[in-house]
Amino acid sequence: MPADMDEFWVFGYGSLMWHPGFEFEERQLAVVRGYHRALCIHSWVHRGIETAPGLVLGLERGGSCKGAAFRIHLDSRDGVVDYLRERELVTNVYLERFIPVRLPDGRRVTAITYVADRNHRQFAAGLSVDAAARIVANAEGKSGRNSDYVLNTVSHLRELGIRDQWIEDVADRMLAYSAAG
Template structure:
């Protein structure tokens, strides 16, 4: 049965429980403990003025399925990091039989995406929901990074890849990426859907990613 990332599945633990069911098959999954998650959340909150709204940067599925409450969103540019498929998947949008690959923010270049503004009174609650989605699996670090927007610069919580994670892929050719995306499928759906949704929603915002476009163009017909 296909699982969906929603506010409800994050809050009620359904998503987390499904991940834990597969732990024995995936020793390279570095799930963070509740205490580690709490400490990382407090570290991030300590860098932010609690009286102010907080921005979050989305560059992949957060763009089209944020699953948290926000009061504004706007196109944004992140310098010094680029979006690429660099995280191997054996669960979620992959399985042991049909592994997939997911986007991460890797060092260098630049990335167009979406900045979401969370109201100050809701920051702890909404960031806690995001933590269950982005931080539990251990593949990302949370950083407060500067973004450029048409309305001026902002700082935003941004999830960047952990290059020391065992499922991080340092080098992946176009052909290898296409092969994984064409067949990657798991409880959350297919990698093809993930790519196509990301490309489509970026275009709706007037944003293009040449690397993603090349991958999409090279995919065989479904």
């Protein structure tokens, strides 16, 4: 963790945006370049099981991603990092990174975030909309049905004014599969 940071920021691109689980001093929509949001992680705990994994979000290389940046009081930094590591590193499928983030007012800050580890066996590379929708439609884990996770994600992204066409397409296709039985 960079020791010389006079501000501490967290970047969230999924459920962290609307359910951070920590106190913050400021939240702004923000953009990162070089990564995009994707259903690219096989979930063996929260939205599936190892023999029938679901899919959850990760940051994958390429493109850009609009998410939320949270400014954390420096006195809370260590506790927030501990919390994030417990939340995000359950199976170590994410890599903790400090990345540049652009805020709406033009400021550029460095934020901690969690990106998909392309070398981890839970990484789900290059899934089509159809393949992702079939996985999501049938998976369930200790935190509930994978389909609920995807629909909740789409709903919250829209509430924040963020459109993610690929994930919306997965949700639409998944609903079509569910309706067809």
